[in-house]
Amino acid sequence: MREPASQRQIARAVLTARGMARLAELREAGVTAATMSRMERDGEVLRLTRGLYQLPDAPLDAHHSLAEVAKRVPKGVVCLVSALPFHGLTDQLPSQIWLAIGQKDWSPNPDSTPIRVVRFTESLLSAGVETHLVEGVSVKVFGVAKTIADCFRYRNKIGLSVAIEGLQEALRQRKATPDAIARHAGRGAVATVIWPYLVALTADS
Structure with a gap:
């Protein structure tokens, strides 16, 4: 069963605004851990490390x-x-x-x-x-x-x-x-x- 698209939209909006976000920040915005796992599986987000996400097309700074x-x-x-x-x-x-x-x-x-x-x-x-x-x-x-x-x-x-x-x-x-x-x-x-x-x-x- 596919979760509401709104969660994915919220996740993308948070990541666009913040560059990268911890799972706790995404949860506060109304995005579940399950949604993030599915987004990672579908290639919509990158998991940089445990509980830390970024959009795959985000510009990477030298730092x-x-x-x-x-x-x-x-x-x-x-x-x-x-x-x-x-x-x-x-x-x-x-x-x-x-x-x-x-x-x-x-x-x-x-x-x-x-x-x-x-x-x-x-x-x-x-x-x-x-x-x-x-x-x-x-x-x-x-x-x-x-x-x-x-x-x-x-x-x-x-x-x-x-x-x-x-x-x-x-x-x-x-x-x-x-x-x-x-x-x-x-x-x-x-x-x-x-x-x-x-x-x-x-x-x-």
Whole structure:
């Protein structure tokens, strides 16, 4: 028995408006899980991961995986080596999405898009956050100055060379001022670590 076409129309409207949607959002709009399963079977929607759907002809952004993760972990903030390429500070693309979450936040289950979780204190998690629209999804990403400071704070995890490259590019492209970077470094207790590099890179400018 075919379910009312209106459910499929509602599902398509929700997905068109939001880019991608979780099953919970579709249910709130009046679409059942059974309808979504049939739409997936009929090729009308794509199931990106468990409980997350998108239209098959939806335009894919270069940062598609960030939008997918933002839907899965709404409280998370894209950080470190995933924030660097988002801001155009490196050509290297990580094999997993680096995501900052709170100290007591639920850690996402492994899925099709691998996530590397980094736990931040509440004060550091709320500082320097920007919201960008990717495929109709609001994605939280740390700004350039905050990202650079965090890269030096987590240099043992990502490598000092990655942090230095990010700093060089941020200054060269004028995407962050030395003062803003130093300010975030101070909040993250890495001011003394980053200061010699800031001095060396701004000495000739």
